[in-house]
Amino acid sequence: MKEIAKKNFFQRYLGWRRGDELVRKGRFYPSHKFHRMAAENTLIVENLNVYIKDNHILKDINLNFPDKKITCIIGPSGCGKSTLLKTLNRLIDNVEGVKIKGKVLINGKDILNQQADLTELRRTIGLVSQKPCPLPMNIYGNVAYGCRIHGIKMLRKLNLVVEHYLRAVGLWEEVKDRLRSPAARLSIGQQQRLCLARSLAVEPLFILADEATSALDPISSKNIEDLFVNLKNDYSIIMVTHTLRQALRIADYVVFMYLGEIIETGPAQQIFNNPQHELTKKYLSGIFS
Numbered sequence: 001m002k003e004i005a006k007k008n009f010f011q012r013y014l015g016w017r018r019g020d021e022l023v024r025k026g027r028f029y030p031s032h033k034f035h036r037m038a039a040e041n042t043l044i045v046e047n048l049n050v051y052i053k054d055n056h057i058l059k060d061i062n063l064n065f066p067d068k069k070i071t072c073i074i075g076p077s078g079c080g081k082s083t084l085l086k087t088l089n090r091l092i093d094n095v096e097g098v099k100i101k102g103k104v105l106i107n108g109k110d111i112l113n114q115q116a117d118l119t120e121l122r123r124t125i126g127l128v129s130q131k132p133c134p135l136p137m138n139i140y141g142n143v144a145y146g147c148r149i150h151g152i153k154m155l156r157k158l159n160l161v162v163e164h165y166l167r168a169v170g171l172w173e174e175v176k177d178r179l180r181s182p183a184a185r186l187s188i189g190q191q192q193r194l195c196l197a198r199s200l201a202v203e204p205l206f207i208l209a210d211e212a213t214s215a216l217d218p219i220s221s222k223n224i225e226d227l228f229v230n231l232k233n234d235y236s237i238i239m240v241t242h243t244l245r246q247a248l249r250i251a252d253y254v255v256f257m258y259l260g261e262i263i264e265t266g267p268a269q270q271i272f273n274n275p276q277h278e279l280t281k282k283y284l285s286g287i288f289s
Contacts, residue, residue, distance in 0.1 A: 040067045041107055041205045041236065043088070048102035050080075050087055052095055057083050059260045061102070065206075065253075070228060070237045072247040072268070075257035076289055081240040084257070085208045088238070089125040090118060106205070123150060126199030130211040132191035134183035135198075139166075139175050142183050142194055146202040165197040169227055189220025196227065200235075207231065209239040213246065225250050244284065248272060256280050 043065040050058035058080050065071050073081045086092040088104060090111065103110045111121050123146065135142050143162045144152075152158060162179070166172040171193045175186070183194055192212065199207060209228070213221035228237050229250055241247050247254060251268040256277075264277045275281050282288060 042067065042105070043206055043236065043238075044103075044105040045088075046103040046105065048084075048087065048104065049100070050083055050092065051099040052083075053097040057260050058087070061262055063255065063262065063265065065236060065238060067236050068232055068234070069252035070232050070239060070250050071253040071255060072251035073238065073240045073255045073257060074242075074244065074247055074283070075263075076283065077242070079257045080260040081257055082210050085127070085210050085238065085240055088206075088208060089122055089127055090116075091127070093118075119149070123202045124204055125206045125208060126202070126204035128192070128196050128199060128207065128209045128212045131215050132188060132195050134186070134191050134194055137183065138180045139183050139186070139194060140179040143197050143201050146198060150202055161201050165201045166194075168200060168231075169193040169197045170223065171197060187220075189216050189223065192216060192220065192224060193227070196224070200231075204235065206236045206238060209237065211240055211242065214242070221246075242289075256283065258283070 045061050045063040045065075048058055048061035049056070061084065073084065075081055083092065086095075087100065088111075092098055092100065100112060102112070104112050106121075106124060110116070135145055137145070140162055143165055144158045147158060147161050152161065163172060163176075166175065171190060174190065175181075183191065186194060192215075196207075207228075213224050216224065225246065228239070231237060232252070239247075239251075247268070254266065254268050254271040255262060256264045256271065256275075256279075258279055264271060264275060264280045271280065272284065275284060
């Protein structure tokens with residue numbers, strides 16, 4: 001029995017090291033099962049209205065999010081930014097008294113259709129929330145969790161997935177010797193990067209970030225911003241932010257919301273340098289926030 005255990009350990013070790021070499025050489029896609037080769041992915045919102053009890057929260061929202069860009073959604077508190085994100089991956093369904101009209105189309109398929117597969121949807125659209133929310137398990141288990149749900153059971157493949165995405169978020173060197181430690185022991189900044197790795201591990205098409213840096217210190221916040229800038233080469237990123245300086249630094253495209261409506265959209269340089277709507281001008285100049 002000891003010889004069998006030793007042999008199994010040696011095989012796992014060799015598999016890990018071969019995978020590590022492929023990861024470092026950039027020739028490894030850890031979950032080919034999910035990998036997409038589409039030239040362009042589309043996320044379009046048509047005539048979206050969201051009501052919660054008697055309150056009309058989102059009003060006739062029409063948007064076409066650009067592919068492989070960072071879209072920053074800005075606007076004062078309570079204008080519907082977070083509600084919009086929750087609608088895009090149907091977390092809004094959990095809110096009591098919610099009523100939704102309109103369409104949200106991902107590559108032409110309406111995700112608001114009641115027949116939509118929510119498990120598949122939430123793999124397609126990853127979410128990084130305001131406060132890090134690691135699962136109550138170890139670091140390894142957090143990254144591997146979604147992959148297991150979607151059918152990856154082979155230990156060697158899970159090892160490769162975990163390493164690949166911890167490297168992608170710049171966390172591997174910091175945690176590689178304590179993968180079996182509880183995720184809750186990580187710093188807040190590390191927990192946020194871990195949550196991002198967990199989202200990326202199932203290869204989403206879109207990443208939603210709801211105030212993803214607001215709870216972080218300046219250094220951790222900068223690390224997350226840099227990650228998003230790098231990740232937009234492969235993913236479409238949609239961020240809600242209250243920090244105009246952050247949007248100025250990283251946004252490719254900007255959506256300005258006010259009282260549940262889209263007031264103005266466009267390339268970041270256009271919105272920040274030459275806004276067309278008076279409300280946009282007032283918000284950017286700090287007259288209200």
